[in-house]
Amino acid sequence: MKKKLKFAAAVAALAMSGTAIAGAPDGKIQVKALATLVAPDGKITSVELDNIGLPAGTQTEADDNFVPTIAAEYFFTPNISLETICCVTQHDVTGTGPLDGAGLVSNANIIPATLTAKYHFGDGSGFKPYIGAGPTYFIFIDEKAGDTAQALGATRQKMNDKVGFALQAGFDLPINDNGLGLSVDAKRYFVNTTARWFAGNTEVLRTRHRIDPWVVSAGLAYRF
Known part of the structure; x- marks a missing residue:
């Protein structure tokens, strides 16, 4: 996490240091260094296999996380752009109800690999609201069975990588005439995944989950 924060800070510093040389409010490329809240759902939508014996009414929830995010955007016209983001967010899933x-x-x-097509309202000057939408691919890395799951006999856990969809809205607000600005962004993802728990090589529990996170970001933008 410290490395990610240092990287985001370095990008912001480079952006600010270069505004007097190459920045432009109508440039083709915009990069952003953002602080981001990731607030997933995590609820079970179905239980497909249960050899552990989950109590009736068991539900789950995923915890929130704050992470640094880097975004890169290319403007085809003053109003139309494509944007992608780079971040890694970490979450635990805990039980609700009986557990x-x-x-x-x-x-x-x-890793929520995401590409959105955006439409920017207005004439390109001053306050610039936008909306966007596009595909996402959630890549799960290095997840482990939690303490309770291990106590119930699970030794290993796996979440399936999954394709989903994202809706987006936000605004950019120029700070000066050299490409530096403020950015606020909100995305709602629609992604389901399958979670599997194993005892050795034997699958003992399989559940479907609604991930559907809200992802809200704010930070600096630099356009050139």
Whole structure:
């Protein structure tokens, strides 16, 4: 996490240091260094296999996380652009209901590879609101069975990588005439995944989950 924060800070510093040389409010490329809240859902939508014996009414939730995010955007016209983001976010999944607070998934790292097409309103000067939409691919890395899942006999856990969709809205606000600005962005993702728990090589639990995170960001933008 410290390395990611240092990287985001370095990008912001480079952006600010270069505004007097090459920045332009109508440039083709915009990069952003953002602080981001990732707030997933995590609820179970169906139980497909249960050899552990989950109590009736068991549900799950995923915790929120704050992460640094880098975004890169290319403007085809003053109003139309494509944007992609780079971040890694980490989450635990715990039980609710009869298993309230039980650790089921530990340290699930997610790369939400996302590409959105955006439409920017207005004439390109001053306050610039936008909307966007596009595909996403959630990549899960190095997730582990939580403490309670291990106590119930699970030794390994796996989340399936999954294709989904994202809606987006936000605004950019120029700070000066050299490409530096403020950016606020909100995305709602629509992604489901399958979670599997194993005892050795034997699958003992399989559940479907609604991920559907809200991803809200704010930070500096630099256009050139």
